[in-house]
Amino acid sequence: MNASSKKLAVTLAAAVLLSLGVFRFWAFSAEEKEGPEKEASAAEEDGGKKTPAPDSKPPGAQPQSVMEDAEATPVAPPPFSPGIFPCSGCHEDLDPNPTVRTLKRKHTNIVLEHDEKNRWCYDCHTQGNMDKLHLASGKPVDFSESYKLCGQCHGPTLRDWKAGEHGKRTGSWSGAKQYLLCVNCHNPHSPKFQPLKPLPPPVRPKDLRP
């Protein structure tokens, strides 16, 4: 009973965010994927201002939850920068600093462009256990299950992703498929796709010569 109302609240929240149209996912490059490296390295030694997830209840929320289903989804490993994980390697000895600020000493490559007015590191990363993420409920999740975290706001997207409509699947159409995590394509700190240089246009028929 308690769990299911919590679920409802989370999905409602997801719908709000979506209806605000905050996120448009545009471009992203498999080749020019510098994004994912910086991605999972969010936490600095200091924490951020705590912002609760929006909890108003808009119309049109989806009743069916996309989270917490039993079957494990086969996903690609999270795209950590080399040597950065486990985060506790550094963070164990540091006091959390929840103040919103520009990071100057470490993780300087992170520019938060993901509802940045309302968020800070510890909305997703876990104070006291930086090797885990956590849901709005406080429940810890592994980096390999980060889609659960993303799906709290982006519910329909998570649903489409599970069905294979959103995102890229590789492997076999008839058998084992591999999903990519949201963060394999979207930098979680700045999820909007970056434009790409197109590959060359085709040769025009008039230039096709013997």
Add this chain to the structure above:
Amino acid sequence: MKSFVTFVLGSMRTVFRGSPAYFAWIGLLVLLIIQGIGAYCTQATEGLIVTNMRDSVSWAFYIGNFTFLVGVAAAAVMLVIPAYIYDWKPIKEVVVFGEILAVSAVIMCLLFVVVDMGHPERFWHLMPFVGKVNFPSSLLAWDALVLNAYLGLNLVVATYIVYCAFNGKHYNPQIVVPLVIFSIPMAISIHTVTAFLYNGMASRPYWNSAILAPRFLASAFCSGPAILLILFQVLRKVTKFEIKDEALHKIAELMAYAMGFNLFLTAAEIFKEYYSDTQHLVHIQYLFGGVHGEHSPIALYGWASLLLGIFAFLLFLVPATRRNPVTMNAGALMIYASVYIEKGIALIIPGYTPDTLGQIYEYVPSITELRISAGVFGVGFLALTLMIKVAVHAMFIPHAEHAEHEGASHDTPQVAPPEAAAKPA
């Protein structure tokens, strides 16, 4: 059987005799053929990339010529109808020359298809029972079938009539008349099937018009008789072939109706496109002007065809000008040119421009295409010339002369080089 051998040998002898003008004409045709073979060798080794056809415009000059010549082949035999209806005196000759023209035209048609193919050596795939023919749905398969049948039919009839004349006998009307009558629906069918080849393609709105086949027939009734009109005059001048002016005027009058009908159908098509003003209008815009502000390289031809057609129609419509030999011949040449452009360029190219994805490739034929086409026309005109020579010899020279020695060929009437009729455009 023995007499047939004599006929063949006699014909061979005829072909190798003639005036200097005759040999000059034959020499010219042979030169055309040789250079055409040279160009075709290049195409065969390098591939069709030596043409200017590309994926966007995947049929062009060759198939345009093919289409035009199907019309010529069909219309030549159609002349049989007025010949019977008006009971022209030299009906036998009219039939023979019509069929000889049809045979030459079909030979050219088939050659144009062959030079357009990527793998001509796989022609046997198209043969019933031997290959794997996509009957009944493929119209090209039908076209190959009816063209070959038409070729065979006309070849047989023409050979038989000439053969009988050679032996001084009258042909057996019980054999000839049914075959000639049968060749009339065949003529309509080759042209209709060819029209359907384009017409059936829903992907090309420019061709996907129900009046395409009627337009084909109407224009064939203009261009086919135009050739014969000139051919008959030439023959009348240089041989004992007799055809009255009235018969020529009758042909011209029938042509005037055909031209009027052809123009009417063209106008109907133009009206439909411009008045409804849909996306499909671009093709006709490309023909007469250009699209996206770019001037079309074929606009000149589009207008030339239309205006020549109108002008020729006016010349043939007025009895005075269609009876005057000068204006009649000018009109015949004009309508010939008009239909040649209409079938060769104006039908094919705008169908592909813009292509099915809206992209524009401005096609103009390459030198190789022109050379190979000239070679094919060379073959056709060579066949025409030789067949006419044999026919004239057999039909207008007393029987005794063939049987005896052939030395008197100086006195025999010669076919002048039919340049006037020979100009494709």
Add this chain to the structure above:
Amino acid sequence: MAHECHCETIDCQTPAGNEQAPSPDRREWVKGMAAVAAGLMAAGCTDQASVDAFLQKHFRELSKSELQEVLERLEKQYSEQYGKDVEVKATPAKEGVNFGYALDISRCIGCRRCVYACVGENNQSRDPQVHWITVLEMDKEHGVSLEHADAYYDGEQVPREGKFYFPVACQQCSNPPCCKVCPVNATYPDQDGIVVIDYDWCIGCRCCMSACPYGARRFNWSDPSIPSDEMNPDTEYLGNRPRPKGVVEKCTFCLQRTRQGLYPKCVEACPVGARKFGNLLDPKSEIRYILENKRVFILKEELKTMPKFYYYYGL
């Protein structure tokens, strides 16, 4: 002209199912023709392989052993030509499979990664260039309109302001006009819905190119060239084996991959996940999910070609 021959069955069979011996007189006839043709060709092409190639029957009329001979001959030819072991398979279509493809035009950014991945996978000619996929740039202002489509856009960055992108390749129609017009049945829809071409049977008349409303078919205007080191040696007879000049080719849904259960190469290459593929007969496939949940349309619907290539708006 020819002997009467009664071996022409009305329906054609798959090579696996074809145990019927070819009629002797037909074979004789063709052999006679081969001799004539060989004589005509005179210069140097009278070796056994060329004669065999000339005589080769339609793919669906080859018996098992004949097919084996053909595949071996081709493997030998390609292996020599490209200096590596080339495999040519003839995997039959799977039962219970009808392939479908969906493309999300709200996500495609027009980067052409699919185009070049396809070229590499499917051994398309580099010079003269052959691309099976055409990516069209369209104006948001005009919507899906081929009149305002540009296949030759270029620039530093895509997507460009006010534009969207619309890739087109073979739509694998259920009612394919190309197959209807082919005079020799060289192209036909296979059991799994893929429209295939027997490159050794195609006569190069290009009727199919005129009939295709999607500009999907490509002709080999000259001998295709593929750099040996880039040539993909894992090939299929009806799919990505090197083509001769003078025949038509097009997208085959990567049948050398998809008949082995893999996704087509373009699906894997797309950096934005706009391309989706699966079995239309499997209710759990992603393609079915899209058909049931998204706003789908097909190109040139009015022509009733019934494509199995669906465009949709995922966003």
